[in-house]
Amino acid sequence: MTDQDLQRLVEQISLASFGKPFTHRAWFNYRLRTTGGRYQLTDHSIEINPRMLSEHGQATLVGIIKHELCHYHLHLAGQSGQHRTAAFKALLKQVGGLRYAPAPQTAAPKPRRWQLYECTRCHYQYYRARRLNVNKLVCGRCRGRLKWQRTVMAVTRPQAN
Numbered sequence: 729m730t731d732q733d734l735q736r737l738v739e740q741i742s743l744a745s746f747g748k749p750f751t752h753r754a755w756f757n758y759r760l761r762t763t764g765g766r767y768q769l770t771d772h773s774i775e776i777n778p779r780m781l782s783e784h785g786q787a788t789l790v791g792i793i794k795h796e797l798c799h800y801h802l803h804l805a806g807q808s809g810q811h812r813t814a815a816f817k818a819l820l821k822q823v824g825g826l827r828y829a830p831a832p833q834t835a836a837p838k839p840r841r842w843q844l845y846e847c848t849r850c851h852y853q854y855y856r857a858r859r860l861n862v863n864k865l866v867c868g869r870c871r872g873r874l875k876w877q878r879t880v881m882a883v884t885r886p887q888a889n
């Protein structure tokens with residue numbers, strides 16, 4: 729979804745749910761972290777966190793847009809439009825906007841180092857999180873000597889072949 733698509737969507741929701749046009753700018757702000765969206769009092773623009781769509785889907789996106797449009801329309805009507813006001817709560821409930829943005833998903837897991845060992849006799853391979861003492865340990869299959877091969881980066885233990 730582009731900024732242009734978002735702009736159109738905000739305009740549609742504004743007319744359909746609030747009965748008033750949205751005549752300012754809406755855009756995806758990739759720098760928003762935990763906030764779902766933001767209404768700028770200075771230029772009346774609406775910023776939306778793109779993760780609300782990519783991580784939570786269309787319904788959440790629409791709920792966030794409705795929330796920001798509550799701020800927008802109340803502000804343009806000369807009201808404060810703050811979260812705690814009765815007017816904000818009533819309008820949000822009326823249009824079915826989201827009270828809070830859902831928590832962003834946990835960070836993507838980081839890959840870690842795995843040590844690859846191979847049996848010098850049967851060539852069976854072992855991935856281990858830690859380095860092994862190849863002078864002490866032997867192959868679990870044939871009791872042959874193990875030899876370190878290389879370090880591999882992966883989130884979970886790679887499949888031995």
Ligand SMILES: [Zn+2]
Binds near residue numbers: 795796799811
């Ligand atoms: Zn808000």
Ligand SMILES: [Zn+2]
Binds near residue numbers: 847849868869870871
């Ligand atoms: Zn072996």
